[in-house]
Amino acid sequence: MTAHEGLPHLRELILFLCLSGVLIPLLQRRNINPVLGFLAMGTLVGPYGLGRLVEYWPWLEPLTFPRVEDVAVFAELGVIFLMFMIGLEMSIDRLWALRRWVFGVGALQVGLSAAVIGGLAYVFGNPVEASVILGLVLAFSSTAVVMQLLSFRRELGTPLGQASFSLLLFQDLAVVPLLVLVGLLGQHGDGSFALQMGQAALKGVFTIGAIYLIGRRVVQPVFHHLAANQQSDTFMALTLLVSLGVAALTWAAGLSMAMGALLAGLIIAETEFRHAVEVTIEPFKGLLMGLFFMSVGMGIDLTELLSRPVWLPLSVIGLVLAKGLIIAALFRIFGLSTGRSLEGGFLLGAGGEFAFIVIGMALSFQLLPRDVAQFMLLVVGLSMLATPLLARLGQTLGNAIDRRSGQHASAMQINDPEAMRNHVILAGFGRVGQLVGEMLSELGVAYCAIESNPTLVARYRARGLPVVFGDASNPEMLRRLHLDRAGAVILTMDQTAPAVHAVRGLRSMSPDIPVLARARDEKHALALREAGANVVIPETLESSLQLAAGALARLGVPDEAARMMLDRVRDNRTHPLRNTS
Structure with a gap:
């Protein structure tokens, strides 16, 4: 062999x-x-x-x-992990906070775009079923491309970024019923279409509801138990088991594995382990998603441009214009400036990666002729390739329009609990971290804490405190908590190596953010200071000074003399720890 x-x-x-x-x-x-x-x-x-x-x-x-077909299996894994990561972004709290944009603007965009594009497909001679599928699937934009473009431009926290995220979030949710619809249209059993639709809907709702409710009861305790062992390999294995296991359950129930992966992500998104899971799965998702998009590229035959030199470019332009105008109009109606609305239309006007999944599924059910399916895949692929250029064009035109009209991007505010600005990240939520968090809350300062002890995380999340499970020395975890928008980072960890590693990671990602650190002693404090911390507080020094102050007071030493002596000791001891920049 x-x-x-x-x-x-x-x-x-x-x-x-x-x-x-x-x-x-x-x-x-x-x-x-x-x-x-x-x-x-x-x-x-x-x-x-x-x-x-x-x-x-x-x-x-x-x-x-x-x-x-040689890479089809790996590409399917890429789709599963894409849906799993999307599910992690779909916490119930986030959906509720963005409900006006997700379920209002998102539903209008998909409905209007599907009606226009599906109507055009029907006019060009496609059957009703094919027109419905094409209208819906071409109404979707590329979550992967758009989110990465916004991330590269550091615009995820802007009004346009949040509006685009909301639109993509609804499209991701709409994939599930679309996959069910394609499966229904592909069935040729007895009975009316309405009866089949009802049976499938009941089956889908029952299956999804049962998995979600049971999963919430099972997943969190299992994660909590295994996380207490602090074994990263065990945590990774459990993450893969949940994502692939739930996908397998939905497939066994007659639904798609992509739907199961989305459901698995949603289950974990409701727990305190969400950010830790995102960090764990990120390397796998990147590789498998790369393979998925590479397999998509393999299906693009650029020689078709020679045989259809007019219709292919016109179809790409028509798709971007039709969908982009609808998106721009909705963004403007719901509060964005004219320039940012136009930029959103260019950014989201192209097709998305789900078209390759849905059209491939429809082709297997013979709902689309092969030549039509191949043509549409080329249109979507070429439009995705043009997305960065379209985004840059939209940004240039949008800036010019807003400058001329005097409008500003801040015309709209989205109430997203995770889109914090000038918040404090607490690395560690033990006794010191809890006391700092209480004081910040009393002053009305938003904060989010990372803690590696799952027992503490569960206890304080039950009280409604913003604590997540994770490794505070992992820079990627800090990035997940919006380090780029934070006002300061406070490290309360007492372990030297993880704290120093965290400071170095922070400095590599954000050289200017204020970093305040707790240290066990002066040696630990000096290591943190050399790593880049702005302020370091050695707890043994402060404890010693407080004890000495109490003793001097009892002995009758005048307060002024005692204070001057303690200040001198503090100054001598902390001089090497000061930020001289």
């Missing part, structure tokens, strides 16, 4: 890892969106790119993917 036979798709896996190891750093250095990079790479090395030359030049085979 050869190595390839022992491990299926070994060559494809090694080639993908090689491309990822080279491609990801190169894209980061050039500030290119990774999603678009993987799409372009898949187009280049796929069966419609260099792969079609293998029969003439066999030496190209190790460097190409001649068959899309």
Whole structure:
């Protein structure tokens, strides 16, 4: 047995890892969106790119993917983890805080866009079922591309960023009923369509409700028990088990695995382990999502541009204009400035990655002719490739319009509890962290605390305190808590190595943010100061000074003399710890 036979798709896996190891750093250095990079790479090395030359030049085979089906399994895993990460963003509190935008603007956008695009598809001769599917799926935008663009531009916390996130959130939610609808349209059993719809809806609601309710009862205690062991490998295994296990349950119930992964993320999003899970799954999601988008790129045949040099570009332009105008109008009606509304239309006007999933599913049920499906996939792929250019164009035009009209992006405010500004991040929520949190609350200062003890996290979250489970020395965890918008970070951890590591990570991500740290002693304090902390308080020194002050008072030493002596000792001891910048 050869190595390839022992491990299926070994060559494809090694080639993908090689491309990822080279491609990801190169894209980061050039500030290119990774999603678009993987799409372009898949187009280049796929069966419609260099792969079609293998029969003439066999030496190209190790460097190409001649068959899309060879990476289909890995691509499906990428979809599962995409839906799982989306579920993590869909906490009930967040949906409720953004309900006006998610369920108001989002529903209007999908409904109006689907009606316009579906109507055009019907006019061009497509059956009703195909027109409905195309209208709905083309109403969706690319969550992966848009969110990464907003993240690169540091605009997730802006009104436009929050409005775009709300729109994408509703689209992600709408994927679930769309997948059910495609499955229903693909069935050819007895009975009316309304009866089939009702049966499937009841089955779906019962299955989803049962998994969600049981999952909430089971997942949190299991995570709590295993997290107490502080074993990162166990935590990672449990995260993978929940995401893939719930996906398998929904598949066994006749629903899609993508729906199950979304449900798994939603279950965990309601617990204090949400941010820790995001940090754990992020590396896997990045690789598998890269493989998914590379497989999408493999299905794009650019030679079709030669056979349809007019209709393909016109269809891409038509899609962006039709959907973009609807989005821009809704954003303007609901409070954004004219320029930012126009920018949102350009940013969200292209197609999204779910089109490849839904159209592929519809094609397997013979709901779409193959030539129509291939054409639509090309339209979506090309529009996604053009999204960065469209976003830059929209930003330029939007800035010019707002400057000319005197409008500002701050015309709209979205009440998102997680979109805090000038908040304090507490790293550690033991006795010191709790006391600091109480004082901040009394002064009306927002804060969020990270604690690695799951027992403490569960106890204080039950009281409504903003505490999440995680490793405070992990810079990615701090990034999840919006470090870029925080006013200060306070480290109350008493372990030297994790605290120093956290300070160094903070300084690498945010050189200017104020960092205040607690230290056990002066040696620990000096290490924190050298790592980049602005203010360091050695607790042994302060305890000693307070004890000495009490003793001097009892002995009758005058208050002024005692104070001067204590200040002198404090000054001598803390001089090396001062920020001299």
